[in-house]
């Protein structure tokens with residue numbers, strides 16, 4: 001579903017007012033049944049003027065903080081077991097993000113012994129990969145603070161359908 005012209009204007013105005021730091025590349029230009037896409041066609045977040053986050057960003061908050069935070073710290077801010085992803089996502093592309101989460105990463109140069117596990121067979125991660133990505137993207141852009149987003153859009157029917165077919 002393409003956004004009508006007025007909603008695109010609203011969306012861009014909202015983004016300018018509430019998310020002063022949001023890079024142009026992160027701005028949602030397409031609403032695919034409640035899943036927002038940037039101009040390059042990659043998943044992105046949508047945060048309304050009153051702070052209401054889209055469903056996928058909210059879902060990503062829950063999924064990320066339900067496993068990844070043990071190493072990457074609550075809200076992605078890093079710990080002694082894993083890097084600060086809010087910093088890493090500033091340069092990591094969507095494709096590279098997917099690759100590293102699916103396949104893991106082990107960089108043992110310089111005495112580094114920490115390992116990023118591979119999650120490719122874990123449905124609790126794979127079925128929510130885009131959600132985790134948009135959540136971290138919002139965190140990395142400074143568009144979303146730490147902690148549970150106070151308000152979120154309801155779960156879109158398309159998201160429920162995709163989740164059912166992915167997890168079953």
Ligand code: HEC
Pocket residue numbers: 064067068069070071072081082083085088092097100101105106107108114115116117119125132
């Ligand atoms: C057991 C600890 C651990 C867990 C759990 C973990 N990670 Fe990692 N992750 C790491 C480490 C360590 C690295 C750095 C690996 C390196 O650079 O060699 C890393 C790297 C990454 C990177 C790449 C950063 C970059 O710049 O290349 C991403 C993205 C990432 N993790 C996402 C996740 C997500 C999403 C989850 C949850 C599904 C997760 N991680 C769970 C330890 C972990």
